[in-house]
Amino acid sequence: MRRQAGFFDVDDRLKRLSDLGDQLEAFEAAVEFEAFRPELNAALTYSDGTQGGRPPFDPVMMFKILVIQTTNNLSDERAEFLINDRLSFMRFLGFGLSDRVPDARTIWLFREKLTKAGAIGPLFERFDATLRQSGYIAMSGQIVDASLIAAPRQRNTQDEKKAIKDGRIPDDWKDKPAKLRQKDRDARWTVKYTKAKPREDGSTPPVDLAIPVFGYQNHISLDRGFGFIRKWSATDAAAYEGRRLRDGLLDKTNTASSVWADTAYRSAANEEFMERNGFVSHVHRKRPKGRPMPEAIRRANNAKSKIRSRVEHVFAEQKDRMGLFIRTIGIARAKTKIGLANLVYNIKRLLFLRRIAAAGSIVAFVRGFKHRKHRAGRSRQTKSGAEANQNRSTTQYGCVNRSIQLAAPGPLR
Numbered sequence: 528m529r530r531q532a533g534f535f536d537v538d539d540r541l542k543r544l545s546d547l548g549d550q551l552e553a554f555e556a557a558v559e560f561e562a563f564r565p566e567l568n569a570a571l572t573y574s575d576g577t578q579g580g581r582p583p584f585d586p587v588m589m590f591k592i593l594v595i596q597t598t599n600n601l602s603d604e605r606a607e608f609l610i611n612d613r614l615s616f617m618r619f620l621g622f623g624l625s626d627r628v629p630d631a632r633t634i635w636l637f638r639e640k641l642t643k644a645g646a647i648g649p650l651f652e653r654f655d656a657t658l659r660q661s662g663y664i665a666m667s668g669q670i671v672d673a674s675l676i677a678a679p680r681q682r683n684t685q686d687e688k689k690a691i692k693d694g695r696i697p698d699d700w701k702d703k704p705a706k707l708r709q710k711d712r713d714a715r716w717t718v719k720y721t722k723a724k725p726r727e728d729g730s731t732p733p734v735d736l737a738i739p740v741f742g743y744q745n746h747i748s749l750d751r752g753f754g755f756i757r758k759w760s761a762t763d764a765a766a767y768e769g770r771r772l773r774d775g776l777l778d779k780t781n782t783a784s785s786v787w788a789d790t791a792y793r794s795a796a797n798e799e800f801m802e803r804n805g806f807v808s809h810v811h812r813k814r815p816k817g818r819p820m821p822e823a824i825r826r827a828n829n830a831k832s833k834i835r836s837r838v839e840h841v842f843a844e845q846k847d848r849m850g851l852f853i854r855t856i857g858i859a860r861a862k863t864k865i866g867l868a869n870l871v872y873n874i875k876r877l878l879f880l881r882r883i884a885a886a887g888s889i890v891a892f893v894r895g896f897k898h899r900k901h902r903a904g905r906s907r908q909t910k911s912g913a914e915a916n917q918n919r920s921t922t923q924y925g926c927v928n929r930s931i932q933l934a935a936p937g938p939l940r
Contacts, residue, residue, distance in 0.1 A: 537624070554874060558874055561587060563653055566649045566653055569649075571586055592606060592620065606631070666753070669786055672747065674745050674846070680741045708856070709856065715763040719737070742853055743761055744766060744768065749838050751787075754880075755873050755876055756872060768792070772801075786806045853865075
């Protein structure tokens, strides 16, 4: 039999969610989302309300909805449902049970305004600036790489494909505006090569696998010190990733000049560009054509891979846990989607670094306490001396919370 609802049932349930580890609550504690308001207001250009009409939703709250969507790979319709359904989403957005929730169309219009204004770039730079102001400066060099982001495949004829590659609209689509709106003319096909898995008998197939992919690319520059994405760009899947190195992908504010990348970025033009701009190349070298890989180059590439491989964790996080997939039409909307994924990754990376800092403070305290206890046990002390030692230990235990607070400060502003 159901009991009567109490006055504090919702508060008790929210407390239970906090105890279980609410990720969105951690987002709220680590990031001051009000810092994004200037960029949001500049992009949205809402009216002052003098002409009447229903007032718009708060732009910071709407931006938080995009963060929820990106973190959980939600469509607009699914986001509307889950905001109404989940208490953790309501708390993150500042909603009560009786508050009006934006519908799917409102969420789409908000994201569309940000896309037309090109606001995702300034929003990303705003958060990067807060990271630097909090001490997370780019250091120890940078790692450059790109990842393919899939999009819904297009079923086009050969003539339609040729017209799209030539930058034209197929003749059959001009008289069908509804069909034209559903065709992504910016995404491209490419082939992704991967190593074939060994057979059951342990032998390796003589050829690698070629997997066709349709969609876009996410190009990033990752700082080696803290693991944040500092620079990024989005292109179609067929774009040559090595060319992006010379198109503003490198972070010139990094305290170190080293650059790590795979063989796709090894070219005379890139090497000359990095040398001219003060960067030190640690780009993988290619195998000489028609000859086996020299042992010295193989060892050098292996040493570089130990550092360069860290960037693969970023793409694994975005594709596996965040489920990054382009559902929109056109390169402009794809840039917004990819930019949000890069921004949310940096937020999650910040939470990880703070947890590591807090855990390190506790471990350092415990080790120091055990060391002091061991020294005290070996020395011959009087009863009064033992009591004084116990008081000092109690004082040290009282410092745990303060050490955690120093290691994990308040939200970034």
